[in-house]
Amino acid sequence: MYEKLINNTEELNAMAVHLRNSQNFSELKVLAAQWLVPKQDVEDFIKGKRFQLAEIPLSEKEYTSAVEKLREEMWHMKDQLFTDIVGRHLMEKAEKGLLFGSQVLKKQKTLQKCMNYIMEQACQMAEKEHDNRFGGKNNPNRRADRTHQSVGMGISETKVYQWAEEYYALDDEAKEIKEQKAERKKRLNALKKEEERKKNADSSGKMTVKGASEGKEEKSAEKGEEKQKQEEVPATEKQEKGAEKPTEKAVQISLFDMMADQDKEKKGEKENESV
Numbered sequence: 542m543y544e545k546l547i548n549n550t551e552e553l554n555a556m557a558v559h560l561r562n563s564q565n566f567s568e569l570k571v572l573a574a575q576w577l578v579p580k581q582d583v584e585d586f587i588k589g590k591r592f593q594l595a596e597i598p599l600s601e602k603e604y605t606s607a608v609e610k611l612r613e614e615m616w617h618m619k620d621q622l623f624t625d626i627v628g629r630h631l632m633e634k635a636e637k638g639l640l641f642g643s644q645v646l647k648k649q650k651t652l653q654k655c656m657n658y659i660m661e662q663a664c665q666m667a668e669k670e671h672d673n674r675f676g677g678k679n680n681p682n683r684r685a686d687r688t689h690q691s692v693g694m695g696i697s698e699t700k701v702y703q704w705a706e707e708y709y710a711l712d713d714e715a716k717e718i719k720e721q722k723a724e725r726k727k728r729l730n731a732l733k734k735e736e737e738r739k740k741n742a743d744s745s746g747k748m749t750v751k752g753a754s755e756g757k758e759e760k761s762a763e764k765g766e767e768k769q770k771q772e773e774v775p776a777t778e779k780q781e782k783g784a785e786k787p788t789e790k791a792v793q794i795s796l797f798d799m800m801a802d803q804d805k806e807k808k809g810e811k812e813n814e815s816v
Contacts, residue, residue, distance in 0.1 A: 550576070550597045557594035561587060567736070569594075574728040577721065600648045607635035607645035614652035624656055630702050631655075631709075644709040649717045658708040659701055670694055 547553050553576055560569040566587055573583040578595045585591045599617070604610040615628040631652075635642040644650065 547572075547576075549601050550595050551601075553595055554593045557586065570732055571729070574732050575725060577724055577728065599651060604646060607642035608632045610645060611635065611652060618653065618656075624652065626698075627656065627659070627701065627705050628652060631705060634706065641706070641709065647714070649714055650709055655705050655708045659704045662704045663696060666696070667694060 547556055553572070556572065557569060560566070560572070569587065570583060573594060576595060582591060582594065586594045599610070599614060602610075602613075604613075611628050611632050615625055618624045631645065635645050
């Protein structure tokens with residue numbers, strides 16, 4: 542939603558502050574994933590431990606010359622023994638050739654990546670030398686663990702400078718974009734799975750609470766039915782007792798009537814005798 546409104550890291554940081562102030566952390570995390578901000582930096586920013594969400598990369602800065610860019614990168618890396626030596630060579634190369642200077646100024650090109658490329662090439666050279674000395678993968682005497690099979694070799698400055706120039710000559714813009722898209726997709730999928738896991742945990746918790754409440758309702762309903770049954774039994778007994786009483790009363794009334802009839806008959810007989 543918000544990523545379409547953002548064109549650079551400065552705008553990203555401004556939007557991140559807005560989302561944090563409005564406590565829209567879910568959208569903030571999605572935005573950070575879009576811009577490949579490290580997860581720990583996002584958490585620190587939400588907690589208020591970071592002033593800005595992301596640092597403005599050198600690739601977004603505008604430089605007037607390749608020398609200016611290389612000088613600032615050398616200052617950030619602070620490596621006088623290796624990076625500065627390579628950097629000074631690249632500065633001389635950029636001053637002499639406009640084509641090489643334009644390659645240095647490309648957005649995706651950085652001195653840090655240049656140094657990584659040099660280290661990768663040096664490692665590949667060392668691996669080849671290692672295989673030549675100790676044999677390749679098919680050698681049965683070759684150790685599986687290479688850490689105990691050190692290879693001492695020297696690399697000339699000329700070779701290092703050649704690798705540095707090779708890096709800036711590489712057409713890797715499409716590759717960089719593809720890798721960024723893949724990483725962005727990976728981060729967003731991980732964030733989506735995390736959100737789904739939280740929702741499932743919340744829903745399962747609600748179901749547990751609901752099940753417990755339903756169990757209580759069932760128990761209370763059963764108690765109510767038992768109570769009602771207990772109340773119905775005495776009422777039935779009362780009805781039965783009530784039904785018996787009229788019968789007894791009817792029998793008593795009939796006896797009295799018979800006795801009254803007998804008294805009348807005796808009185809009648811006495812009156813006849815007196816006459």
